[in-house]
Amino acid sequence: MRITEKLMVKDQLISFEVFPPKTDSAFESIEWSVRELSAYNPDFMSVTYGAGGGTSQYTTKIASLIKNRLDTTALAHLTCASTPKDKIKEILDTLKENHIDNILAMRGDIPKGYEKPDGEYYEYAYELVKYIKEYGYFDIGGACYPECHPECDSLDKDIDHLKLKVDSGVDFLITQLFYDNDTFYSFLQKVRKKGIYAPVFAGIMPITNIKQIDRIISLSGTKLPCEVSNFLEKYKDSPEDLEKAGLDFAIKQINDLLANGVNGIHIYTMNKPYVARTVLKGITR
Numbered sequence: 001m002r003i004t005e006k007l008m009v010k011d012q013l014i015s016f017e018v019f020p021p022k023t024d025s026a027f028e029s030i031e032w033s034v035r036e037l038s039a040y041n042p043d044f045m046s047v048t049y050g051a052g053g054g055t056s057q058y059t060t061k062i063a064s065l066i067k068n069r070l071d072t073t074a075l076a077h078l079t080c081a082s083t084p085k086d087k088i089k090e091i092l093d094t095l096k097e098n099h100i101d102n103i104l105a106m107r108g109d110i111p112k113g114y115e116k117p118d119g120e121y122y123e124y125a126y127e128l129v130k131y132i133k134e135y136g137y138f139d140i141g142g143a144c145y146p147e148c149h150p151e152c153d154s155l156d157k158d159i160d161h162l163k164l165k166v167d168s169g170v171d172f173l174i175t176q177l178f179y180d181n182d183t184f185y186s187f188l189q190k191v192r193k194k195g196i197y198a199p200v201f202a203g204i205m206p207i208t209n210i211k212q213i214d215r216i217i218s219l220s221g222t223k224l225p226c227e228v229s230n231f232l233e234k235y236k237d238s239p240e241d242l243e244k245a246g247l248d249f250a251i252k253q254i255n256d257l258l259a260n261g262v263n264g265i266h267i268y269t270m271n272k273p274y275v276a277r278t279v280l281k282g283i284t285r
């Protein structure tokens with residue numbers, strides 16, 4: 001089912017993000033996680049796309065497992081920074097053959113030291129969105145950044161770029177992870193004021209360990225509310241307490257977002273079924 005069709009019958013969607021294996025040998029364990037996660041009946045499951053594009057076949061394989069064997073709506077991520085235009089067309093053909101009808105279209109980042117194959121490329125996500133729109137068949141999602149994309153010098157400018165992307169054919173948006181709901185509400189107000197009316201799903205990544213949160217902060221520079229900084233400090237030597245506090249915080253964050261009418265919650269599950277299970281148990285719907 002298409003995500004826009006889901007939105008016609010449900011006001012608030014709950015979705016999970018998973019990442020595909022990088023090798024054949026890792027396939028089995030990831031397949032197990034994906035099967036467990038799908039058993040919790042999310043409205044859709046998205047599958048990330050490797051930054052260098054070299055493992056794109058696994059994105060399709062996992063998305064196809066979700067859609068065709070687990071009977072769950074699948075959203076395949078696709079990035080254009082490291083994938084030439086002719087390869088993009090091939091991927092769209094393969095996704096369509098596999099009846100995967102939702103794509104999250106992004107620019108992506110070029111990994112350090114990565115040599116781009118020869119070919120023509122789309123520079124920004126809006127160009128990829130335009131191409132997929134012309135191709136037809138797919139519902140198209142786009143990424144957005146409540147705390148501004150790290151390469152853009154102002155949130156206002158970033159939202160102008162977002163407007164161009166949405167006007168190019170985006171049906172729904174998924175945010176970068178954030179921990180401060182007020183930042184999200186203020187972003188949403190700005191987005192609507194600019195005339196962007198696409199549904200926005202809030203990206204939530206429950207904190208489960210210190211290493212993970214350190215990495216997130218160094219990559220995205222996300223703001224941490226005092227409550228989060230406090231429990232990170234308090235439980236820095238107690239992984240179990242830290243995980244519990246992280247999951248409790250995610251539940252509180254999601255309940256507040258749902259009560260305030262968010263269009264959907266997209267949980268970055270890190271392929272951990274217990275994370276999704278614990279969060280789902282705690283949220284009020």
Ligand SMILES: Cc1cc2nc3c(=O)[nH]c(=O)nc-3n(C[C@H](O)[C@H](O)[C@H](O)COP(=O)(O)OP(=O)(O)OC[C@H]3O[C@@H](n4cnc5c(N)ncnc54)[C@H](O)[C@@H]3O)c2cc1C
Pocket residue numbers: 047048049050051077078079105106107108109123124125126143144149150151152157158161162164165174175176177203
């Ligand atoms: C929900 C979500 C899922 C993700 N999944 C993946 C994944 O599976 N694989 C992966 O590799 N990465 C993924 N990413 C990361 C994403 O690819 C990076 O954040 C990337 O740097 C930006 O991609 P984008 O599609 O937002 O780019 P764009 O929308 O193209 O924006 C990139 C930058 O360019 C600027 N810009 C846009 N249009 C213009 C213009 N016309 N002129 C000048 N500047 C412009 C924007 O302001 C921004 O600073 C994900 C991010 C999110 C939020």
